[in-house]
Amino acid sequence: MPKAAAPAGVTVTPVGAVIGAEVQGIDLSGDLERGVRAWIRDAVIEHGVLVFRGQDLDAPRFHDFAGGFGPLQHHVLRKYRHKDFPGLSWLTNVEADGSVDRFGVTRATSWHTDGTYTDDPPAIGILHALETPSKGAGTLFVSMKAAYAALTDGERTRIAPLVGLHRHGGGPGGGMYDNSLDEDQAEGHSDVRHPAVRPHPASGEPVLYVNPTHVRSFEGMKPEDSVPLVLELVDKATRRDVVYHHNWRPGDLLMWDEHSTMHRGEGAYDPAERRVMLRAIVQRCTRA
Ligand SMILES: [Fe+2]
The missing domain is CATH 3.60.130.10 (Clavaminate synthase-like)
Known part of the structure; x- marks a missing residue:
């Protein structure tokens, strides 16, 4: 752009x-x-x-x-x-x-x-x-464009066909959302599909579109196989040196x-x- x-x-x-x-x-x-x-x-x-x-x-x-x-x-x-x-x-x-x-x-x-x-x-x-508050109340950010760009060719090939199944708080890090939806909000209780590599809607750049709070699994993979992959991708994306920590x-x-x-x-x-x-x-x- x-x-x-x-x-x-x-x-x-x-x-x-x-x-x-x-x-x-x-x-x-x-x-x-x-x-x-x-x-x-x-x-x-x-x-x-x-x-x-x-x-x-x-x-x-x-x-x-x-x-x-x-x-x-x-x-x-x-x-x-x-x-x-x-x-x-x-x-x-x-x-x-x-x-x-x-x-x-x-x-x-x-x-x-x-x-x-x-x-x-x-x-x-x-x-x-x-x-x-005086301390400890920051917000941390990472770029998932940069996270995708930092993947190896092998990793990109591996995740290119994957589709994430997203559900409100359904991912391995989603425990903080337990029982938090209002009762009539059914949308959060069924899977929504998004590709693991999603073009940015405005710029078209590839984005690693995986997060550990809402990605429950990858389509066609067992959770016991996909959860470690989600966590591995998130670990790479959130290395301390790439995080912006806003105080x-x-x-x-x-x-x-x-x-x-x-x-x-x-x-x-x-x-x-x-x-x-x-x-x-x-x-x-x-x-x-
Ligand atoms: Fe948020």
Whole structure:
């Protein structure tokens, strides 16, 4: 995909060895020119993760910002949805009554890509930090484009014909999702098929589309054969030196390419410290 020049006054600085870039010079709380929004969308795909520091968006503005890229997905769990904006959700360890939700600390700490257990996985994830613990509450990201590129010819040949069977929390790392679906959400209880090597919907680049939280098995393989392969591929994809570890500060806003990355929460903070973030998932980029 051709790289567009950054808008005037905007700088882009890599933050990880393989994935991630910090963007300075854009206030996301205001009206964005159409060209700026389109540049952000393309930069998310190019860098995998974009980091914006020092932003200040309340729920209506965050909703305007995220919704400006395309329709927003409603969170799979109703309890986390924002009451005024169902396209937004809370990522927090604080319950409505102010008590600490212990599951909020360990939630989503296994490597995963959001929504791969649906037929039409989303395009972009966005988080905006309002309150952050002092340490241990980071988010880790890896590029699955880079993971595919790093495979040997033999490994590529081996996985080229494979089709992953995805189910909500059904993979070897999916225990954190036990009993977490609302009862009427049948979509999470049947397998959805995605090729192990999936072309990026926008750029066409090959992506290793395997994650240990939702990939239950490969089609035609026994789980006892496919689970070790899933874990082997994930091990290679998540070597420490290729991970971007984001340490959150209040005001941070991150956007990531759901089609080419995996992420997980660090999940190592003191639950007595509050972690409050607003989250949006752009289903499809139709407006930028
Ligand atoms: Fe996630």
